Amino acid sequence: MKKQLSRFRVRTVSAVAAMAMAASTAWAVDPFTIRDIRVEGLQRVEPGTIFASLPVRVGDVYNDDKGTAAIRTLFGLGLFTDVRLEVNGSVLVVIVEERPTVNEVDFVGTKEFEKDALKKSLRDIGLTDGRPFDKALADRAEQELKRQYINRSLYAVEVVTTVTPIERNRVNVTFTVVEGEPSKITEVRVVGNKAFSESTLTGLFDLDTGGWMSWYTKSDRYSRTKLNADLETLRSYYLTRGYLEFRIDSTQVALSPDKQGISITVNVTEGERYVVSGVKLEGNYLGRDDEFKSLITIKPGEAYNADQVSETVKAFSDYFGNFGFAFARVEARPEIDRTTNRVAFVLQAEPARRVYVRRVNVAGNSRTRDEVVRREFRQFESSWYDGDKIKLSRDRVDRLGYFREVGIETQEVPGAPDQVDVNVTVEEKPTGSLTLGAGFSNAEKLALSFGIKQENAFGSGNYLGVDINTSKYNRTYVFSTTDPYFTNDGVSRTVDLYHRTTRPYYAVDGDYALVTSGASLRFGVPFSETDTVFFGGGVERTTIEPGTNMPQVYQTYVNQFGETSTSVPLTIGWARDDRDSSLVPTRGRYQRVNAEWGIGGDTRYIKANYQFQQYVPLNKQFTLAFNSEVGWGKGMGGRPYPVFKNFYSGGLGSVRGFEQSSIGTKDAITQAAIGGSRKFTLNSEVIAPLPGAGNDRTLRMFGFVDVGSVWGENDPINADSLRASVGVGISWISPLGPLRIAFANPIRKLPGDRIQRFQFQIGTSF
Template identity: 65%
Template sequence: MHAPAQHRPTSRLAAAIVAGWLGLGLPAWAVSPFVLQDIRIEGLQRTEAGTVFASLPFRVGDTYNDDKGAAALRALFATGLFKDVRLEVTGQVVVVVIEERPIIASVDFTGTSEFDRDTLVKALKDVGIGEGQPFDRGLADRAEQELKRQYLTRSYYGAEVVTTITPIERNRVNVSFAVNEGGIARIGEIRITGSQAFSESTLLAELDLTAGGVMTWYTKSDRYSRAKLNADLETLRAWYLNRGYLEFVVESTQVAISPDKQSISITINVREGQQYTVTAVRLSGNYLGKDDEFKSLVTIKPGEPYRSEAVNDTQRAFTDRFGLFGFAFARVEAVPQVDRNTGRVQVQLNADPGRRVYVRRINVAGNSRTRDEVIRRELRQLESAWYDGARIQLSRDRVNRLGYFSEAEFDTSEVPGTFDQVDLTMNVTEKPTGSLLLGATFSSAEKLSFNFAVKQDNVFGSGQYLGVELNTGKLARTLVLSHVNPYFTEDGISRTVDVFYRTNRPLNSQGEDYQLVTPGASVRFGVPFSELDTVFFGIGAERTTIKAANALPEVYFRQRAQFGDTSSSVPLTLGWQRDGRDSALVPNKGLYQRVNVEWGVAGDTRYLRSNYQIQQYIPLSKRFTLGLNGEFGWGQGLGGRDYPVFKNFYGGGLGTVRAFDQNSLGAVDVTGAYLGGNRRLNLNAELYVPFPGVGNDRTLRIFGYADAGNVWREGEKIGDSSENPIRMSAGVGLSWISPVGPLKLSWGQPLRYARTDRIQRFQFQIGTAF
């Protein structure tokens, strides 16, 4: 093989093979087979010669013929690197003449306000357009179509794309896409025809797609896409099937767009069929001799309309129960046997447990940041153990409860070559686990105050928590540093370390300048006694100094007289927590409980302080949620010593009784100071409803609330006493999971209050994630 030739006679094969390979109707001049003595390549600029030689179906010393020449051309064009290829024969030498395709030097976009550049660059790479890749006009056309497809997904039906190719030095090109996005095509009308049993408005309320409205700027539910329409059609089918309409079908859908491509109308034609009532449920197949056990799992009720949800729940319960016994691939088929004359249906459940298997290996995928061990220590299914559906479900729930992942699911795959082994793969999708919290309140006492917190729940992917909290209020300033290691021991015992510095100025109507300064630290351990229950215990140390000016309240005089300006405390803590809510951010159902007891066992003070809280979320319907909260706190001095005033409970404001100023409830000293008390009661109720116009979106909701509660000092009667009665308030609010984090606004009106109370009607809180 030699360098490119400088002179060669006209080839007998140059036009013949090219014309024959391209299928042109030109005369072909065949070459007689000969033994190759050399192969030469001309025209290469960037491509390695080895790439060309590797594509050729012949080598020096081989017998060359027309078929091999045609195969060489096909192979070289298939690489996608060359714009033109020719083969020329000189004697017993084949010369490969190459014209390389230009390389894309840059890809630019103009007029693309709807998409960021990275999204479009990634989409074009999937069709072969990207920096450093070979270019041809066919790829540019495909790129234009891909860009238009991207805009169609967001209802830009009038988007136009113009491609400009600019050649530059060294056989390169710049590719520029000028986009005229046009306007968004919005849904102007959705019609459902053929429905008899239910009104059109009832059915439209079940769809996520809506016609344009006041709030569609936020929900974007008036933007059409085929995927969204298909999802809504499935929702409609499920809705009817869950009400006994087994023969319901969507007969057709029509989607029409206006000539200016700005408005879309959708018509859905349905046929309901008749409603069927369940008369009997029968089990058939192999139930492992545990038929009665499986019958207890049936939620399909004879005498009621056929409900697909009940059927699906029963199938799922059967499959899960088979999984408890190691049958990973059990199949449960529900066969409705309908009688059209009477409108009745019998449901037959056919079960085939398959074979029993055990888990060979458990893999973890998708965790680019979180360490494998953080996930694996939550797994309750063991490798080389029998497949256990309950343990797998529990493992998934525990990983989800970590809060590090937006999604965590198991995939099950058979092991090739075996009949009784499976591999499990835990697929996770990581989400931001840091948070930046900013809260603000406004009142006549504190004016505008801010709360600031930086928290990282999964620092360095270790599963540990690290946080800094800062409160800049006029009455209360706090700096807290916290670290939580959820697996301080291999058995799952957690350790929490807090270091804090608090400055507290009790609310005082006369504005006197005195404050409590408390530095301290604590360590707490959490012991999991069950999958849902955790018991906490710990110890701390703190010192409280009373920095006084004039008009010091009487209780602080007594405190200082008994312990001095500075008093120390060594509290032991004991607590219990159970969290059964379906979501900590937007709970819809579930129960949450916690108990905490603090016992001052050493230092200057001796006391007992306890607090119990219970929350219950009740789904009233698909869109309405009732939240109930109750909290009771109690404190008592021990060993003949007074209960320390700086351990008092306070009421009023966020988290207690809204519409009252922060910490303003309870008895008032003669100096005008709000002192709190050693006992506290809070009762709260919230009813969440969708914001008008947002459909099924739960990220934006309004709520009405009713609060009741108060704090009481030693000697005061708890409850509805004339001296210090329970305060009540009611109001409305807005809850929004905004792009910058959870936002909550509330406005309220006191319903029962005392002359000394301060009113705070409006408050808000906002957070963001990074």
Template identity: 55%
Template sequence: MACAQAYAADTFVIKDIRVDGLQRTEPGTVFTYLPFRVGDQYTPELGAAAIRALFATGLFKNVSIRTTGNVITVVIEERPVIANVDFVGTKEFSKKDLVTSLKQVGLGDAQPYNQALIERAEQELKQQYLAKGYYAAQVTTTVTPLERNRVDVTFNVQEGGIAKIRALRIVGNHAFSESTLLDQFSLSTPGWLTWYTKADQYSRAKLNADLESLRSYYQDRGYLDFRIDSTQVALSPDKSSISITINVHEGAKYVVSGYELEGNYLGLDNEFRALVKLKPGDTYSAKALNDSVKAMVEKFGVYGYAFARVQPAPQIDRKTHEVSFSIQADPGRRIYVRHIDIGGNTRTSDKVIRREFRQFEDAWYDADRIKLSRDRVDRLGFFQNVQMGTQEVPGTSDEVDLDMQVKEKPTGLLGLGVGFSSANSVSFNASVSQDNIFGSGNNVSLSLDTSHYYRTIALSSTNPYFTQDGISRTLNVYYRTIRPYTSQGNNYKIVTPGVNVQFGVPFTEIDRVFFGAGFEEYSLNLAPGAPASYISYVNEFGETAHGFPLSVGWQRDSRNSALVPTDGRYQRANMDYSPFGSLRYVRATYQYQQFFPLSRFTDVAFNGEVGWAHGLNGRPLPVFKYLYAGGIGTVRGFQQSSLGPHDAQGNALGGAKMLVGDFEYQFPFPGTGVDKSIRMSTFLDSGYVWGENEPLHLADMRAAVGIGVAWISPIGPLKFSIAHPIRTRPGDQTQTFQFTVGTAF
């Protein structure tokens, strides 16, 4: 026990001050805390104040003051200093994390030893384990004295097991099943993935959040009198399991009897009335009413009233179980945008961002245009995060500044790909691209494919704003070598150098039309066993052919995201027309994608593609322009480009007509919640290719089902799928597992 004594009852003038008992502390540190100096008048009150000040430092175990004549001696007994803090038996936490945690309570290396701090540290460690569900965790402390008044402190931990939620019950529910209600909870009993999600580990904060979700679920379905009567959390005697019982009172279900719009709606009452999601006779929903108010506020924003106030006022009749409500609106003053400020773009130039804006300075505030501007900047793909905010202009009531903050991300991509199949199908490809070279918004890419069947090197450059009006220009230069997709292999080789230029003209915010022209040459080298169609083509037109294709295309993209779309539509049509040279043909393709959100977390996606090609001027369709299906991008479960007609040697010939249809059900990867960076899907792919003179029969379509995972990982985008063909014909070549991975730099 610490003691403090002052042996002086008389006052005197201090002649000298001495310090006795120091081992590590400098004498100057002691003098700093003394309220007197040599030459001062000493009093017992000053002695007591000196002792209190020295104790307050926490450095000393005992302090006393003795006087001999006019000399004061401060006698010190220092506290031991902690030489090292160690942990034994800790598996759930790293020692580094525990050391950091204890430093927050003042315990660490080179700190004075204090038993009270040790006890606080033990409690802190126990709290850390309780938060992880280790309710049986025990913590004891061993203090080992060392030389020079130092000690080692060792915390011995017996973690025990994690207490799992063995029972989670809801009592008193009648309108909804218990399983339906528990689906709203983040907590759950142990399952096949709870080792990863930790959802079976009790947390008071999680339970409170789940109770709020339960309350919202009922109130959004008309149960305004719903309440939670009690929540019982019981820990088993051995502290290994927890039982949770929630007692609820549902009450009656309320319906909407009517509503009124009150206030100033800019003379557009009918337009605003159409935004009300609750109609007479509907089940009352607080969420639907709040969504209606939010839609009205956004509608006012479209007309420049950025700070409109819209307030709902429900009136509840508990006798008839009906709810009526009024919505009061005050648009306020019309707001204008003074300045648009951009921050966070350390690499991308301001011009690249500003040219995507559809809200302009000195124009009235338009919420739709501001959202569109933000979305267009986000769709550039140059930024991890894009935030748009408003700042009031001091001294004015009708102006705001827009503040866009972006966070740059790596826009270079090193792509690596590999594919496996059941029939000698291992292929590799690589690409290097920079979507925002030198911060200009331009794209440059180099791709290389080294597979046995398809080898290519291609250089591409895109300037999305070749003109100030947003007309894009893309230049492509490539050199390809194509071999047959067959196990016999090497019976022909197609060598194709080419170049083309394409311009994209924006017609609307979501529509773009493309025009282009190019030059292509094909050299066909045949070997014994080559397909008869190739031999026939060479005999008629020679080994080398060239053409000057003209292209026209159209694209409409209304998806909510180009990277992880869950809603919206994408369409693309393209036609190549080559009327000159020895290659004369027309080739057209059309792709349609639609995404239907089923819930906040899941959606259904459809992808369809059709293709048609035909030779011109009485010439057959060049074999180089056949359409192909099978493999990644068309029909998973089948080897790349293997579907369609084959010759006697098993060579895939391709065709002049193609039909592909893919369905996917997309959902979060189990245990990841709303994280869209990793998603899972189940799919049904189908498709086929027919020859130019073959009739199109849907009965020929091949099909496969499977599962896939798409992950925007720290090392780049990663996708893989496992497919199982369910509709095949003898001779079909299957491909089971595929994945691709990209690495940002």
């Protein structure tokens, strides 16, 4: 055939049409050898992308099948709205029309979500700045946005997409959202229950029909995740009370025609209540049957309790892990006697094979350094797997306080049946905190305190803190830093620099002041996983600046030892903390002892302080909390106890309802509180959910009783000098830290005591 210009055009609106047209014999061309390939129509896509994707190369023989394959491949890239092939002699010309590129994604009318959160959700489905755009992607984005809103019970949401073309084949995509009112739960029903009342069962749910605090807790907003959690709570309630065959038959969630009301109905079958008749062991227990029997928490003669069964199985698995058997199989097999409603359990165990840990992997720590996590691990690489050490390692990483969640998984090593990898996954949280405090009184009006703390500075695990108190009467500047692993053995080092100025209440210009400046160095030595001993020393300089209204004890000290005193105190202390949470504790105990010994300079004294906290869970919602503190000081070497080392009481952290540091001995002339060398404080609280807040632990109320006082070295210690107060308060885990608001009424006070009924502070516990 005589060589001439031959054109082969295939124009499509979809990949399917393109392939059909390419296969049509009406557009067929005779096969030829490709001498060159030319690409036209590109704007942003690199030519190399086309050449790398084409199934033909220069020198290949072109035919209709290869043309169909080329069109299919180029459409499959998702970058083009149109693809054409033209043949010019022996040159194959690829003509493409690029999809528009997304220039910007914006939202109008969004109040429920931050725009950044919505952009992230759309980025996950492929719609984001710089990516190709098509209508199908916009439709998927609309559905994703609606899904996000439906998860917040905004079922009436409407989303309209506007695509605005701009220069250089780009588009702006705007989603206009009409959120509407949230759908609220109007009814929660449990059907089929006989042993327990419906109100008892629905009271277990976090989802409810709402209360006056629903604006905060959003407990009346339907969420499938929350409902699943509530169903598990319901199931656990029955299974821990003997109902072995309890089941949830179905769950109906109905939306009202106006999309404003939601009703939830849970259908259950309780079954019979079973009593445990016995427990026996079967299988291989490594010759340690008696040791395993001591771990059994299932109690014959009592009602079946699924938690006890789970605890026993877990205890067995963990105990096997202590001997290197990471994949021990433990099964609790029930043998049910329905005629007597009794059940016996057979604990079947097979330890499988012993393994050792090949590698410990850390993931999720984008800011915290690997070594900060690894140095808390007690399970070492290339050593036998130890379940107790794995659990201890996980708890130690969690107690760092740098992560929202800490998870540990054991993964088998392919091709090595005696090896496992331990994968540690963490989710980081902000570790900086801003501390604010204030108190109102006739004396100070408004006293502010301010602090910035970073528990994990630069991801190193080191602590940095700055505390500033702007009170007219207690001005404080403190800088502190702690390196928790000053040595590889876990010895910590803390450096403190401070400057404090204390003035009397009702101070006027010319009144006296105490000015203390100093520095200290402390080390903490871990003696066990829960016990740490601290020791250190420091140097400080205290000046009693003379002025009006100075108490006689200060004037006497100045006359005897001068206005300025230098101290060289040595410190030693001990701490133990096994609370389940430092922010919202519900169980556990905290103890702390500190002793300070002034061995040099112008002073000789000893000062000791002991604090004890106990948290007792009364049930899932109520917690009883106690805090006590005892302080004692005495002068040594024939010298009196320095008055500027006195303990003080009153206000937040001691006896609420009294002005800060106002309780105790008063100067006979000025009536200024001068503190004392001995101190006692006792706080008790009952912590409960805030009415209307459901089971939310971040917002709670508490009632309290405080008792305490301070005494001078020559004052008699008796109950008549104790002050006491009662009150109520609210605690909230705010974004700035724990916020506690208290209103106290002194029920035992002495003449001259200064009252401060309303107090609040962020960043304190008691």
